[in-house]
Amino acid sequence: MARQQNRKRPRADDLPQEHRPGKKIRSEGSSKRSSNFSPEFWDNLSKVWLTPRALRELDRRNDAQPTSKPPAPAVYTKYLARFARHGGPDLRHLRGATTISRKSGKSSAYGPEFETHLADHNIHINNRKSKPKNLKDGYTQLAPERPSLSPSRFGESDFEDFQRRDEEATFENDVMTTVIPIICGDADIPSRQNVLFTELTPVTSTYEDVVRPKPDLFDGAHIGDLDGKVRDPNGDMHPLIIPTKHASVPVAPNFFLEAKAPKGAADVLKRQACYDGAYGARAMHALQNYGEEEPAYDGNAYTYSSTYHAGTLKLYAHHATTPTDPEGRPEYHMTQVKAYALTSDRETCVQGIGAFRNARDLAQRHRNMFIRQANGKARRSDALSVDGPEAEAQQYGDTGSDEFVDCEDYVGSQVVAAENYATSHDIDEGSAVPQYLYAEDGESPDLTSLDIVEPSMSFATSVTSSFSTQGHTRSKRNRTSHSPPSNPQPHKKPGSAKSWTRHTSLEKAKRLQRQVKVQWRRRSATPLGRGTLYLATPATPATVESE
Known part of the structure; x- marks a missing residue:
């Protein structure tokens, strides 16, 4: 059987098989380098992450720089030994921006x-x-x-x-x-x-x-x-x-x-x-x-x-x-x-x-x-923020002016003050404290409906006035106050050497000035009788005289 001949016409510029150059082999490294981003891409990034592409770009730039070996020091100092023992130079900037910065980013909940x-x-x-x-x-x-x-x-x-x-x-x-x-x-x-x-x-x-x-x-x-x-x-x-x-x-x-x-x-x-x-x-x-x-x-x-x-x-x-x-x-x-x-x-x-x-x-x-x-x-x-004893005394009415306070805020504290007063001054609890606050028929007073004494009424003098109800006038009789006096001057006990005067020491005066006295007067036939609230200053005791 005749051998089949190659019918392809040979070209004049064809080289013999033995003189043809070998096929160019594409290296794996060159393919990886060519697949990386351009240098301009990396320069325009605000933050470069530690990725294989970033490392290849870093290697490329390091290879492009001339290599120079720093001269080795003749003597290794203790500082260099300690520096090497602690890990050498800080390379954390490689994970951050392109420029070296000593300041690290803020920690957030997104990081462990x-x-x-x-x-x-x-x-x-x-x-x-x-x-x-x-x-x-x-x-x-x-x-x-x-x-x-x-x-x-x-x-x-x-x-x-x-x-x-x-x-x-x-x-x-x-x-x-x-x-x-x-x-x-x-x-x-x-x-x-x-x-x-x-x-x-x-x-x-x-x-x-x-x-x-x-x-x-x-x-x-x-x-x-x-x-x-x-x-x-x-x-x-x-x-x-x-x-x-x-x-x-x-x-x-x-x-x-x-x-x-x-x-x-x-x-x-x-x-x-x-x-x-x-x-x-x-x-x-x-x-x-x-x-x-x-x-x-x-x-x-x-x-x-x-x-x-x-x-x-x-x-x-x-x-x-x-x-x-x-x-x-x-x-x-x-x-x-x-x-x-x-x-x-x-x-x-x-x-x-x-x-x-x-x-x-x-x-x-x-x-x-x-x-x-x-x-x-x-x-x-x-x-309570006052500047000095004089302002504090004026706040609690020691200068003679009549100060009126919110009854609901102070009634509870005044009961305690009355008990302290009776204890410290040897006053009989049965006669002083129980009669300090009371209302008719044994009922507790309704503070929201109380009549407050006009500020113009001074407790420094006796209260002498007549009150009429529906055109009928009744004379007042002498009443003895059952509440602790605003400026307490208790009687001296038999055989006791203590004597209380109005001019007490500054420290005791301050303590007494904070005891705002609430006095109740039970009047049987006057409009200002049942459930009327009297606020007496510590310096001037309140008294009710007959007409």
Whole structure:
């Protein structure tokens, strides 16, 4: 069989097979280098991450520079040996920007080192060191059912709608706008979302090390609910309870919510809630101890936080404990209270949403209670803030002027003052104290309907006037005052060497000036008789003479 010949016409410029150049082999290294970004791309980045591409670009730039070996030192000093022993030069800038900077970035809840930072500053993400004393009471407070979640108002169709919204939520903003409103309901509680706390003092070290708190949702009080002295911008309380400069943003926050999209990290949520709760626990502790010289720690939780992620709702309680070091920081602890899978079934969903709403109400009750206490202390301190004995004497009527005070605020304290007076001056309790305050027919007087003596009436002189009722005039008879005298001068006991005079020492005068005497006179037939309140100054005893 004849050999088949190659019919292809040879070209004149074809080289013989043995003279043809070999096929160029593409090296793996060159392919990788060619797939990298251009140098301009890396120069325009604000932050270069430590990736294989970035390392290849770094190697390329290092190879382009002329190599030069630094001369070895003749003698290795102790400094160089210590420098090498501690790890040599700092290479952390390779993970940061293109320019070398000694300043590191702020730590946030997105990094695991943030949890270590919190623990270093006595903020614990769990309750291994301390549990709140009122934890069982918290379980009871979160359990009651809500009428708004009854089957007639939140049925199976509503639960299916909640499931659908949770499944369709892709980003965190979707969760906050479609899912969280169903959980919160129509609560009439001052709250804000996604607000940066710019005015609060850092609860750890400084804001150069950590980011400022920015909860997704938080509850607080209206700034007008706080007394002016409590919210004073120059006071000690302002950087502990006022989160921003805006007057419309709630103050003294003690309930927080952090939410994430389904692809978000649950560990980040917990760190954020722990960080928020420490600020809330500090605010409640500051209000609770307002005006006290030494702060007290009762070990109870008055701040709550919550997290929502992929259908799971968790509730936490936060409380403060005494610093381990007398000069150190207080310790803040986070305790998980409840957890609910809201998308599992309607019953679990109702229980979780109800516990969430109950926690908001409970936090509001704690917040309002401490605000009322702080406001009361601030107002009492304003009433007692006087400059010197003369101003104090004038406040309590020692200069002869008649001061009138609120009966409801002072009646309780005057009973105690009368008892102290009777005890210190050996006055018979049966004759002095029981007749100090009384009303007709053995009933307690109604302070809201009492007639107050006109300020123009002076108790320095005898009260001599006639009163007429329906045109009928009756003469007054002498009445002996059964109440302790405003300027007490008790009779000297037989055999006693003590003698009380009107001109007592300054210290005793101050003590007596604070005992505002409330005297009751029972008159049988005059309009100014039954239930009439007399306020006598300490310096001038009140007497009633006959006409």
